[in-house]
Amino acid sequence: MSVAFSELRQKADSEWQTLTAGDRPWVRVGLGASGAAAGAEEIYAALTEALGSEATVSFVGSMGLCYAEPIVDVQMPGGARVFYANLGADEAVEIVGGHIKSGRANADRVFAWHGDEQPEGLDAATRLYDLPTMRPQTRLATRLCGDIDPSDMSQYIANGGYQALDHALEDMDPAAVLDEVKNSGLRGRGGAAFPTGVKWGFLAPNPAPVKYVLCNAEEGDPGAFNDKGILESCPHTLLEGLILAGYATNSSNGFIFIRQGHALPIESSRKAVQDAYAAGLLGQNILGSEFSYDVEVALTGDSYVAGEETALMEAIEGKRAMPRYRPPFPAAVGLWGKPSNINNVKTLAYAPAIIRDGAEAFKQVGNESTSGTAILCITGAVNRPGMYEVAMGSLTVRQAVEEIAGGIRDGKKMKLYQAGGPLFGPIGEEGFDSPIDFDSIAKTTGSLGSGGLIIGDEDVCAVDLTRNLMSFNQFESCGKCFPCRLGMTHMVETLERISQNDGREDDLALMERMGSSMRMGSLCGHGQLGYNPVASALKYFEADFRSHIDDKKCPTGACGDGRMLTPTHTRP
Amino acid sequence: MSDGTPPAGDELPSGDDLRTRSRTALRSQQQPTVTVLSSLLAVQDELHYIPDEAIEETATHVKATINDVWSVASFYTNFRFTPPGEHTIDVCWGPSCHLNGAQDVIERVHAELGVDGEGETADGKLTLRYSTCLGACALAPVIAVDHHMKGRMSPDSAAAVVVELKGA
Ligand SMILES: Cc1cc2nc3c(=O)[nH]c(=O)nc-3n(C[C@H](O)[C@H](O)[C@H](O)COP(=O)(O)O)c2cc1C
Numbered sequence: 001m002s003v004a005f006s007e008l009r010q011k012a013d014s015e016w017q018t019l020t021a022g023d024r025p026w027v028r029v030g031l032g033a034s035g036a037a038a039g040a041e042e043i044y045a046a047l048t049e050a051l052g053s054e055a056t057v058s059f060v061g062s063m064g065l066c067y068a069e070p071i072v073d074v075q076m077p078g079g080a081r082v083f084y085a086n087l088g089a090d091e092a093v094e095i096v097g098g099h100i101k102s103g104r105a106n107a108d109r110v111f112a113w114h115g116d117e118q119p120e121g122l123d124a125a126t127r128l129y130d131l132p133t134m135r136p137q138t139r140l141a142t143r144l145c146g147d148i149d150p151s152d153m154s155q156y157i158a159n160g161g162y163q164a165l166d167h168a169l170e171d172m173d174p175a176a177v178l179d180e181v182k183n184s185g186l187r188g189r190g191g192a193a194f195p196t197g198v199k200w201g202f203l204a205p206n207p208a209p210v211k212y213v214l215c216n217a218e219e220g221d222p223g224a225f226n227d228k229g230i231l232e233s234c235p236h237t238l239l240e241g242l243i244l245a246g247y248a249t250n251s252s253n254g255f256i257f258i259r260q261g262h263a264l265p266i267e268s269s270r271k272a273v274q275d276a277y278a279a280g281l282l283g284q285n286i287l288g289s290e291f292s293y294d295v296e297v298a299l300t301g302d303s304y305v306a307g308e309e310t311a312l313m314e315a316i317e318g319k320r321a322m323p324r325y326r327p328p329f330p331a332a333v334g335l336w337g338k339p340s341n342i343n344n345v346k347t348l349a350y351a352p353a354i355i356r357d358g359a360e361a362f363k364q365v366g367n368e369s370t371s372g373t374a375i376l377c378i379t380g381a382v383n384r385p386g387m388y389e390v391a392m393g394s395l396t397v398r399q400a401v402e403e404i405a406g407g408i409r410d411g412k413k414m415k416l417y418q419a420g421g422p423l424f425g426p427i428g429e430e431g432f433d434s435p436i437d438f439d440s441i442a443k444t445t446g447s448l449g450s451g452g453l454i455i456g457d458e459d460v461c462a463v464d465l466t467r468n469l470m471s472f473n474q475f476e477s478c479g480k481c482f483p484c485r486l487g488m489t490h491m492v493e494t495l496e497r498i499s500q501n502d503g504r505e506d507d508l509a510l511m512e513r514m515g516s517s518m519r520m521g522s523l524c525g526h527g528q529l530g531y532n533p534v535a536s537a538l539k540y541f542e543a544d545f546r547s548h549i550d551d552k553k554c555p556t557g558a559c560g561d562g563r564m565l566t567p568t569h570t571r572p
Numbered sequence: 573m574s575d576g577t578p579p580a581g582d583e584l585p586s587g588d589d590l591r592t593r594s595r596t597a598l599r600s601q602q603q604p605t606v607t608v609l610s611s612l613l614a615v616q617d618e619l620h621y622i623p624d625e626a627i628e629e630t631a632t633h634v635k636a637t638i639n640d641v642w643s644v645a646s647f648y649t650n651f652r653f654t655p656p657g658e659h660t661i662d663v664c665w666g667p668s669c670h671l672n673g674a675q676d677v678i679e680r681v682h683a684e685l686g687v688d689g690e691g692e693t694a695d696g697k698l699t700l701r702y703s704t705c706l707g708a709c710a711l712a713p714v715i716a717v718d719h720h721m722k723g724r725m726s727p728d729s730a731a732a733v734v735v736e737l738k739g740a
């Protein structure tokens with residue numbers, strides 16, 4: 001361990017000791033996007049006011065158990081954490097306040113507990129990791145989400161943070177770090193599942209003095225919130241991974257690229273970067289080593305295509321987020337013409353675990369196809385929506401929905417799932433038994449993509465969902481390639497016609513022809529994959545389309561008789 | 573919908589005032605990399621829209637042409653060119669929200685606001701925007717009031733939020 005790091009570590013350990021076993025209880029309020037939307041900020045305000053100096057009240061990020069938000073937990077000095085879920089602001093004060101005053105948990109309201117020793121009076125309560133939503137998880141990238149205050153770097157360090165970076169800088173040369181990532185079999189989590197070590201290997205040997213590693217936190221896929229989840233809950237995991245990537249590729253600068261308007265992940269990333277500089281984890285001679293590296297947070301405006309890697313570079317340069325022609329590839333000519341590498345947040349967030357525990361340990365998790373974990377965001381018609389990190393291949397889609405997400409709401413049947421972002425379509429029953437890994441899901445018309453799984457029940461009409469997805473794709477076409485810009489617009493018009501029972505016999509063939517022009521005539525995945533949602537819907541749910549076209553009626557009534565309230569837009 | 577006319581009743585800031593505030597916002601950017609886009613984001617944070625004066629000031633600040641700045645401003649859908657209302661309501665129409673009843677929520681919000689789509693209410697006080705995803709998809713359907721998210725909405729609870737805002 002370097003001297004500089006052992007000092008950071010000592011300070012962090014003693015602060016952690018004070019927090020968890022000092023003279024005051026520690027109350028943690030879960031605040032990710034889900035917590036906020038469930039009222040966590042009001043609860044935090046109420047608790048800080050009511051508890052005053054009796055307890056330390058902190059915001060922590062999100063554990064991913066969104067269905068149970070708002071979640072608050074109480075840890076009496078040296079004791080276990082006792083969780084309360086689905087709290088209202090008034091009862092939070094009563095329940096948490098009562099717990100702190102009496103020193104005893106409110107057994108009727110306990111959601112779960114976590115620690116070495118079962119708290120008194122909680123014989124009937126569940127251990128946190130015995131919850132059906134926690135037991136199946138293997139938390140690598142989200143290990144500390146919900147446990148620590150994301151704005152306090154010391155809490156990350158006290159829990160094993162920056163150990164991998166220190167180890168890399170002390171004991172490994174960049175090539176060894178690169179080899180470790182190659183051997184881990186890590187594949188990119190931004191969509192294309194490209195082997196990360198191979199990608200870093202394109203950049204590493206380039207002798208240019210200025211080279212960039214760009215962390216793609218644009219996360220435009222509706223239904224996916226794991227990138228933002230990591231950033232708002234444990235930004236230093238990403239930052240440590242970004243620094244490791246910089247070291248392995250001999251790069252000089254890193255960027256974290258986030259869409260404007262998402263206050264929690266933006267503030268959290270900015271604070272993490274600032275604190276890392278102050279502690280000597282960024283800047284000149286990191287932890288006293290030869291390695292110097294700068295990182296900056298860059299914001300983009302609203303544009304889905306800005307998440308495409310070449311458009312992302314245009315956006316960081318401050319221009320319209322339109323894709324560039326390739327070749328040259330970013331590893332040769334990237335941001336401001338300099339060699340660059342682009343990775344998703346999750347991809348980079350695995351690097352600390354890989355370097356700390358070794359490539360073999362990472363490969364032990366997951367299956368032949370994909371090592372490591374999938375960080376799923378399960379939403380839609382399920383009982384327990386949330387963010388769950390599971391070993392790749394450990395569950396099928398059906399099992400994830402039933403066992404983790406608690407099955408379909410109101411005892412209904414699952415009709416479809418949609419994954420991989422809006423450029424992929426709904427998948428029916430025949431696809432429910434795919435193991436969750438990149439290659440198994442890719443054998444259907446789907447993609448695991450960045451991990452969003454949107455679940456539809458028997459009341460969903462595939463035409464309606466497809467129309468929604470294609471409206472998104474139309475709205476977000478950057479307009480550079482006219483087959484995409486025009487194709488998307490016509491595709492939405494055609495779907496609208498079908499959904500309103502005005503479809504024509506040749507509409508399906510027409511869409512297929514437009515799709516093939518888009519695939520051939522578009523520079524980036526947006527246009528190339530643009531027909532996917534329709535193709536997938538037709539493969540599994542042609543009956544829904546036929547019902548609209550032949551019988552002039554919606555099979556479930558979901559399409560309604562009105563317009564769909566979505567904006568139409570063409571970028572001028 | 574907004575037709576570009578300023579909201580009634582409010583004192584509009586003068587062009588000079590807009591210029592000064594734009595300049596302050598442009599100069600207050602902390603990050604090392606300052607671009608057309610970062611500058612426009614900084615200005616909109618301060619003014620809540622991009623007036624012509626801000627376009628000119630941005631061009632001067634980053635040594636770009638007015639055309640360059642317009643091209644960026646017109647591309648990203650978060651930029652607006654007329655002042656918004658006092659409060660802004662975002663409603664999500666993303667697929668997670670859609671499957672959980674977002675269309676009914678949006679329709680009720682329309683009815684409460686007396687609007688037919690995105691834009692300002694007749695009195696100019698409230699702005700409605702559609703969002704492709706507010707990032708709290710597990711709590712769908714989601715809306716946001718001045719960036720504060722509210723999840724697990726129903727048409728009734730969304731209507732109540734709007735009613736409270738109208739009274740505010
Ligand atoms: C239209 C479009 C949008 C994309 N949006 C994102 C995004 O929001 N986040 C992301 O990580 N990758 C996105 N990608 C994929 C990126 O181009 C790139 O493959 C990825 O960031 C590489 O990271 P990885 O190797 O870690 O997967 C998008 C691709 C396309 C075609």
Ligand code: FES
Nearest residue numbers: 664666669706709
């Ligand atoms: S789809 Fe509505 S918040 Fe994400």
